[in-house]
């Protein structure tokens with residue numbers, strides 16, 4: 469049974485903006501020695517901005533934006549929201565799409581005017597054997613590439629920014645003696661490494677598909693000493709949240725699936741609340757025992 473003191477603990481932490489789904493997690497979180505963060509929307513704002521556009525010969529800029537945005541109108545990904553917003557701002561119209569498939573960690577496939585359209589990352593184009601300029605893989609920003617009927621047509625360059633609270637999130641964990649801090653992302657390795665360096669995190673893993681994130685946690689679990697908290701905003705993160713010792717969802721922007729699967733929900737968009745939650749757990753333990 470759960471000691472009575474835990475209920476007081478749960479109430480107190482909800483005033484701190486942290487919601488524990490049960491007293492057992494207040495206990496479990498005190499044992500955490502490994503904190504794994506998702507990048508997009510967790511440590512970064514996840515609200516991308518379109519920076520520039522590069523078209524292939526024969527395709528106009530407006531046409532490229534129109535095709536990419538019309539495909540993205542079918543997606544709820546933060547990248548998609550940024551692109552459709554940008555397109556509305558520029559007063560470029562949307563065109564109808566048919567037979568839309570969203571491929572997690574890749575992007576979208578659809579049809580526009582009978583032509584097959586691919587919109588997503590370079591990995592998506594590789595998957596469909598579409599050739600693209602090799603420089604694309606070296607750009608340390610988010611690139612949304614487009615192919616029309618298997619021909620590379622150009623890309624949009626987007627950027628995301630770190631949350632103001634992200635550095636504090638890492639520092640507070642280190643102050644709690646939690647030094648095994650990792651960042652996982654489906655984004656390109658160069659982008660993930662760049663953000664990680666700014667935060668003083670040395671373990672940064674990019675280019676991961678949703679399954680790859682689960683496998684990474686699985687590997688960490690092989691070491692019995694590891695007690696793992698995973699922190700995510702939930703787009704594609706529900707399986708990883710469920711698989712960690714303590715799954716923590718960012719409730720500010722997070723998806724419903726993540727909030728449902730998580731053991732602990734942070735009710736703001738501040739990743740530093742992870743350390744707050746751990747401190748609260750430790751404090752409650754002192755009160756109970």
Ligand code: ADP
Nearest residue numbers: 508543545547548573574575588589653654655
């Ligand atoms: P993260 O781990 O950063 O949250 P996701 O698994 O959500 O990443 O996506 C990984 C990558 O897949 C993105 O960085 C992007 O390149 C690509 N991607 C996913 N969905 C879309 C989309 N709707 N449009 C364009 N690119 C996408």
Ligand code: MG
Nearest residue numbers: 506508509703
């Ligand atoms: Mg994500």
